[in-house]
Amino acid sequence: MTDHRSDVSIVIPCFNAGQVLSECIESALSQTLPAREVIVVDDGSSDSSIEIASNFGPPVRVISQANQGANCARRNGTSACRGSLVAFQDADDSFSRTRLEELVNAMESNKECIAAIGATSVVSTNSILPEASFTDTQSTLHIAGTLDRMLQLGSPIAGAMNLLTTTAHAKDAFRVGAGYPAANDLDFQLRLATKGDFVLSRHVSCWYRPGANGITARGASGIQPACAILACLDALGASSDPMSRQKVRARLRERGPTLIPPLLKSGHYQIAMQLSRRLLLNGHWHTIPRRIWWGVQETAARRDRKERAKE
Known part of the structure; x- marks a missing residue:
């Protein structure tokens, strides 16, 4: 079995997340399966985000860019990855210490899948993502027909981008340029799912805080459904x-x-x-x-x- 235990890069897009960034980075550094590196991509913040991230030192790396949005931040972070696997975290969310270990184990035990996603708790509603229809009594679940499930739902399967995949697949899935101004999570996951299915680790490993100070707080609700429709139409050609x-x-x-x-x-x-x-x-x-x-x-x-x- 291939050992990826020291070959995972964590990418954290960040925009004016100074109040919560330390907690996010600390959760990345305290994993039971240590990451090879933690890459914080600052998306043109005007607060102390860069200084906070820089103070951690290795294995935390900081990349700065002009304000271009989450899609570009994650893409640029992935381009800089040294690990063969990449996991994503949003700066305004919280994560369990066993998250990486569970996602890597799910990938290793489901080699036919190209990505592993973790269950995500939405703090404001106390609900769990993905939808209940994707869960059963097993600790992991191969989501057969991942692409078609997302196309039919019109929403991403991995809540808050609680996702791990190979760096090579991630690089292929990101759009060139800025992409759509909203629905970036759905767009990325659809493009990734055209290459293969995802596996779900049913343990809650992410606590999603919509509306917190961070990159997830900037989406314009009016543009979201339009971009989601366009992203689904783009991916429809890969479905039969x-x-x-x-x-x-x-x-x-x-x-x-x-x-x-x-x-x-x-x-x-x-x-x-x-x-x-x-x-x-x-x-x-x-x-x-x-x-x-x-x-x-x-x-x-x-x-x-x-x-x-x-x-």
């Missing part, structure tokens, strides 16, 4: 399940038109245009607001002119 296609397209048809006006109002023009194009491609042109429809038509006309000029 008719039910997945039906549910994803139904969400597009039912929610897409209602999301476009608030997207325009909040200045998310690019996402509004992408959503409109998807509605158009799926035959729902009559649901698109008129000013967006004319923009889509003009874009299509310019593309057609360019194609004709090439002939």
Whole structure:
């Protein structure tokens, strides 16, 4: 059996999390299975986050970047990993001391799976993620058809990114560039699940605090459902399940038109245009607001002119 016990990198994206960052780093350093390194990626914080992280010293490493969001922070942290496995932690959450050991053991005992996720407790509601339908009496559970389960739910399986995978798979799953401005967890997990299934460790190993001071507090709720729909549509090509296609397209048809006006109002023009194009491609042109429809038509006309000029 391959021993990854000293070959796990932990990546912590951080934005103005000075009040809770020490607790997060200490939980990473106190694991029963020691990590090879802890990489804190500061996403343009204006508080004392960088100083707090830097004071820990090795094996804690600090990477600074201009404010680009969680997706870029995790991607840049993963790019810097020296370990063959990578686990993610959000700076505003708490973790059990046995988390890494449980996730690595789950991966080792389910070699057909490419990622291990831990059960996550949502502190504000005292609920457990993933949904109860994914649990049984076993300590670990191979989530067969992980991609299709997420496509049908329209939400990520790993709550609060309580997830471990190989560094190589993680690098492949991150989008080039900033990605979508919201629903980054779902987007990443969908792209990862196109490569294989996940295994669930049923022990609660993460306590998620939505709304705390940290990177998870910055999501704009209006943009979240639109980006989640787009991420599911992107991953739909890797699925052959008719039910997945039906549910994803139904969400597009039912929610897409209602999301476009608030997207325009909040200045998310690019996402509004992408959503409109998807509605158009799926035959729902009559649901698109008129000013967006004319923009889509003009874009299509310019593309057609360019194609004709090439002939």
